[in-house]
Amino acid sequence: MSRQSERVGRSGEYLVASVLSTQSDTVTVMPHASKADIIFEVDNILYKCQVKTQKQIEKARKSWRFDLRCGSHSKNREYQKGDIDVYALVALECQKVLFALPVGKKQITIQDKEIQATNSLQNVRDLFKELKCLQTP
8 A cells, every 4th residue: 555545544544533532532543554533532431443544536427436345456446244344434635524324235336416515413313313323222
């Protein structure tokens, strides 16, 4: 991985950590080789977050495409059940974060107008509500 792509990835991780810290007192950016990029806590339960960052929108498109697989250096590119609890999709150019639960897709494409309309702070509040609902037996 090039220095520039590492910097882009780390920038996304720190942006996500900042957004998560508005709702959680426990937010930890993990070392580079970890499966999860960030660990955070909701009601005494720890969740594993995988951050996927795109620096800019794809040329000739009006959408952002995020690869939801492990890095290209990994032997197995698919995350296994329990590896990741939440994805954070980062559009770095416009400083937007969208949270999504894993649904078994390898890739997700989001229209630019949806990214632009995203309120990252409201999105994280909605995520925490959803995670609290999933905790209820």
